[in-house]
Amino acid sequence: MKIKFLLGVVAIGAVTALNSCKDDEVPVAGINFELAEQEVTESDGTVASFHPDEADDGVGRVIKAKLVFDIPLAGDVVLKFDVDGNARQTASTDELNDFTIEAEGESLTVDGTNVTILKGATEASFNVRIYEDFVMEWDADSELNDDDIPYESIELVLESVVSGPGKLGEALEHEIKVLEDDAYVYMQWGINNSENPGDVNMDMLIYFNNTFAGGAAFSNASNPYEIITIPGGYPARTFGLSYVYKSGTADDVDFMIEILNFGGTLTTTSGTSNPLLQFNGSYTLANINNYSSSAPQSKITQSITKSGLNYTNVTELTIPTSGSRVGNKISREQILRRATAVKPLSLRGSLK
Numbered sequence: 001m002k003i004k005f006l007l008g009v010v011a012i013g014a015v016t017a018l019n020s021c022k023d024d025e026v027p028v029a030g031i032n033f034e035l036a037e038q039e040v041t042e043s044d045g046t047v048a049s050f051h052p053d054e055a056d057d058g059v060g061r062v063i064k065a066k067l068v069f070d071i072p073l074a075g076d077v078v079l080k081f082d083v084d085g086n087a088r089q090t091a092s093t094d095e096l097n098d099f100t101i102e103a104e105g106e107s108l109t110v111d112g113t114n115v116t117i118l119k120g121a122t123e124a125s126f127n128v129r130i131y132e133d134f135v136m137e138w139d140a141d142s143e144l145n146d147d148d149i150p151y152e153s154i155e156l157v158l159e160s161v162v163s164g165p166g167k168l169g170e171a172l173e174h175e176i177k178v179l180e181d182d183a184y185v186y187m188q189w190g191i192n193n194s195e196n197p198g199d200v201n202m203d204m205l206i207y208f209n210n211t212f213a214g215g216a217a218f219s220n221a222s223n224p225y226e227i228i229t230i231p232g233g234y235p236a237r238t239f240g241l242s243y244v245y246k247s248g249t250a251d252d253v254d255f256m257i258e259i260l261n262f263g264g265t266l267t268t269t270s271g272t273s274n275p276l277l278q279f280n281g282s283y284t285l286a287n288i289n290n291y292s293s294s295a296p297q298s299k300i301t302q303s304i305t306k307s308g309l310n311y312t313n314v315t316e317l318t319i320p321t322s323g324s325r326v327g328n329k330i331s332r333e334q335i336l337r338r339a340t341a342v343k344p345l346s347l348r349g350s351l352k
Contacts (some may be wrong), residue, residue, distance in 0.1 A: 027076045031117075031158065032169035034066040039145060041181040041263050045134035045308030049332065050233050051096050051131035054225035058132070058233075060099075060242040063155055064106065064125040065174045067117070069166075077117045077164030085153035087130075087178055095135070099154055102127040114162060128154060130178055132233035143177075149262050181232030181263030181309055187216075187243055189216035189224050199223035200248035202255065204228055205298055207240035212296055232263040236307045240300040243317075245283040247290055253283040257302065257317070263309035269316070281317045 040063050043049035050058030083089060085100040103110050106125035108117045117124050142150045152204040154176040158168055185206075191198045205215035216226035232241070244252060257279040259266055267273040279302070289298055303311040 026165045026320045027071055028165045028167050029073050029077070030070040030169045031077070031079070031166050032068055032171035033156070033158070033174040034068045034123075034171075035174060036171065037175040037177060038063070038065075039151070039177045039179055040130070041232060041309065042130065043180050043181055043231070043263070043309070044241040045181075045232055045263070045310075047233055047235055049132040050231075051133055053096055053232075054131075054133055060129045062102070063128045063130055063176055065128055065176065066106075066121050066123060066125045067108075069121065070169075072122050073117060073119050074165045077166035078162040079115050079166070079168075080113055080116070080159045080162055081115055082113065082157045082159055084155040084157060085175070087152040087154045091152075096131065096133060098133070098152060099130045102129055117166070121292055126156060128156075128176060130154075130176075132181075132231060134229070134231055136180070136182060136184075136229055137235065145177060145179065149179050151179045153177055155227065158253075179250070179262065183230040183232070183259065183261040183263065183266075183306075183311065184231070185228045185241060186258045186260070187226045187255060188258075189253055191250045191254070192252045193254055195224075198248065198250050200224070200250050200253050201246045202253070203244045203246045205242040205244060205296055207300060208237055210240060212299070215296065230306070232309050234306060236305075238303055238305045238313075241302045241304070242296075242298040243281070243301045244289050244291065244296075244298050245287045247286075247288065251285045252286075255283070256280050259304070259314065261309075261311055261312075265310050266304070266314050267310070267312045268314045277314060279317050281319050283319070287319075 003211060024270060044061055047055050047057050048059055049061050051060060052058045083101065089097055089099060091097040091099070096175070101110055105115075105127045106123075107121040108115050108124040108126070110116075110126070115126070144150055145339055154177075156174045158172040161168060185204065187202065187204050189202050190196055191200065202224075203215055206213050206228055214228075216228050243255060243257065259277045259279075261275050265273050266277050268277065281301075291298055299318075301319060302317055303313065303315050304311045
């Protein structure tokens with residue numbers, strides 16, 4: 001009887017243990033974004049970063065938005081998420097999309113507004129592909145970062161758990177700030193140290209290897225500004241710039257050139273390095289060049305060499321500087337405000 005009794009106790013204990021195993025809950029992982037925000041340039045300084053509709057070799061580039069978990073996932077977890085911000089995810093008839101969220105990320109897949117994170121993952125990442133373009137997307141209401149660089153935003157927000165052993169933590173938003181990385185060459189002119197342009201009309205032309213590539217040229221003198229945009233993804237090369245006194249009756253034309261590079265630095269031939277450089281020059285009637293618009297011939301006034309997102313060998317103006325108007329240094333925001341007053345030429349020359 002004693003032996004039977006002990007066997008009965010063992011049997012009851014085994015059943016209890018089995019029931020206890022059945023009742024164990026699957027561990028639930030806390031899910032958060034690793035960072036609240038990150039800053040990236042629109043391009044990596046190569047043609048590959050262009051939108052495929054802008055360049056034959058364009059593919060954009062992938063930026064990762066990383067998720068972290070407090071324990072490995074015990075099963076697949078499906079989350080609902082949302083995308084916000086002022087960058088365009090969908091193209092329109094007039095504008096290309098600025099980015100796309102890829103269906104395959106790191107240890108996750110995206111289907112519409114749902115993201116499935118795979119069992120066993122200890123971390124995962126959205127793959128956000130951003131594209132360089134030829135558009136200066138800035139206005140007076142645009143956001144600027146701490147370095148006064150304008151940006152567009154892509155905001156990912158985790159909203160709810162659809163299924164699986166996961167729970168939302170507190171860090172549920174991640175912002176990608178896509179910084180403007182283009183360079184701008186801006187020209188302004190006046191007469192006899194004043195802002196008055198009179199009847200003077202000036203044009204700005206750009207050359208690749210001494211071959212004309214494009215220009216900013218208003219048809220009259222009613223607007224004393226010209227501006228050219230060089231995208232950050234443009235290939236490495238030396239640009240020749242020509243500042244042309246196209247027409248007018250003034251013998252004392254003073255002009256100012258401002259070169260601004262949002263994506264990197266500008267370094268002069270003398271070694272000065274700054275993201276914003278200013279130069280001053282003057283022309284007389286002897287400098288008038290009423291060139292043919294079909295085959296412009298003009299003197300290279302200044303040259304700059306592009307490598308990645310940086311520019312080197314920025315030369316001084318190769319014209320007399322006596323009597324030139326000396327202007328004050330301006331901020332990046334000021335030059336952008338000027339740029340919005342004059343639609344810039346977006347340099348769309350050869351990307352090879």
